[in-house]
Amino acid sequence: MFTDLHSPLQQLKHDALTQLWVKRDDLIDPYISGNKWRKLKYILQDATAKKKKHLVTFGGAYSNHLVATASAAARSGLKATAFVRGEKVNNEMLVLCALYGMELIFTDRETYKDKVACYTDYSAAHQDTYFIDEGGASAEAALGCAEIITEIPQDTAHLFCAAGTGTTAAGLLQGIQKAGLKTRLHVIPVLKGGEFIREEMSSYVSTADERLILHTDYHFGGYAKTKPDLLDFIRTFTAQHGLLTDPVYTAKMFFAIDDLALKNYFGKDEKIVALHTGGLLGIMGMKDKLVL
Ligand SMILES: *Cc1c(COP(=O)(O)O)cnc(C)c1O
Numbered sequence: 001m002f003t004d005l006h007s008p009l010q011q012l013k014h015d016a017l018t019q020l021w022v023k024r025d026d027l028i029d030p031y032i033s034g035n036k037w038r039k040l041k042y043i044l045q046d047a048t049a050k051k052k053k054h055l056v057t058f059g060g061a062y063s064n065h066l067v068a069t070a071s072a073a074a075r076s077g078l079k080a081t082a083f084v085r086g087e088k089v090n091n092e093m094l095v096l097c098a099l100y101g102m103e104l105i106f107t108d109r110e111t112y113k114d115k116v117a118c119y120t121d122y123s124a125a126h127q128d129t130y131f132i133d134e135g136g137a138s139a140e141a142a143l144g145c146a147e148i149i150t151e152i153p154q155d156t157a158h159l160f161c162a163a164g165t166g167t168t169a170a171g172l173l174q175g176i177q178k179a180g181l182k183t184r185l186h187v188i189p190v191l192k193g194g195e196f197i198r199e200e201m202s203s204y205v206s207t208a209d210e211r212l213i214l215h216t217d218y219h220f221g222g223y224a225k226t227k228p229d230l231l232d233f234i235r236t237f238t239a240q241h242g243l244l245t246d247p248v249y250t251a252k253m254f255f256a257i258d259d260l261a262l263k264n265y266f267g268k269d270e271k272i273v274a275l276h277t278g279g280l281l282g283i284m285g286m287k288d289k290l291v292l
Pocket residue numbers: 034035036064065135162163164165166167168169246249250277278279280
């Protein structure tokens with residue numbers, strides 16, 4: 001499952017940008033999508049090495065991470081359980097989780113806050129459990145994401161990614177440092193007050209690095225929030241390029257690239273790579289907003 005990687009680098013002729021490329025991690029797998037595949041690679045390796053049989057993880061009701069974990073567990077012959085934040089709901093994402101055999105435990109927000117306590121209680125009554133944090137955040141996850149750097153051109157001047165927990169961004173910066181590249185890493189936090197991402201990243205990598213640039217003004221009101229500007233951008237961009245983006249993560253990243261290009265941020269013919277982190281299943285959760 002974690003071999004035979006299919007993630008081509010595709011050129012995108014967008015406006016005046018002559019060297020914009022998309023790293024198509026969204027094509028790796030429809031269900032273990034994008035950066036979730038990268039993150040789970042070494043997490044599952046670690047779980048298997050420790051002879052664990054049962055993954056226990058956490059997420060919101062629209063979490064790409066939950067679907068990815070459910071799918072990866074089923075394909076690896078492991079059990080999976082998820083603590084799902086909030087009251088019981090049903091949606092496309094949770095249907096997939098359930099089909100893959102994941103046990104869903106809906107958990108009120110107060111209880112959910114203490115994930116370690118949830119896990120400790122649960123694992124007392126179950127055998128061979130393995131803790132995976134929300135979004136897969138871990139050193140193993142960062143390591144998997146660092147490998148992306150070996151698959152992009154060394155003369156990439158600007159690499160863009162969207163950030164939720166910042167683990168993917170941390171891995172990318174690790175990879176850049178290890179390879180000694182000049183590539184600047186542009187991180188687009190999708191939450192308000194995105195400066196906290198630097199702090200999150202510093203658990204995995206030295207963030208005192210001039211190559212790291214945070215763009216904190218492209219959150220569009222916060223996590224899973226949108227504005228008419230962003231929805232217009234998604235419609236135009238999708239029809240123009242035939243490339244799907246999701247309103248929570250990658251659309252905000254492509255919007256940022258588009259906006260920075262309009263402001264003449266990039267040098268002429270500088271190579272720009274946008275990491276498409278996948279997550280397209282989530283689009284269906286926004287269908288009422290996206291419909292014309
Ligand atoms: C989960 C996710 C992210 C956020 O990754 P982090 O490592 O948590 O910053 C970005 N893009 C997509 C599509 C995702 O599903």
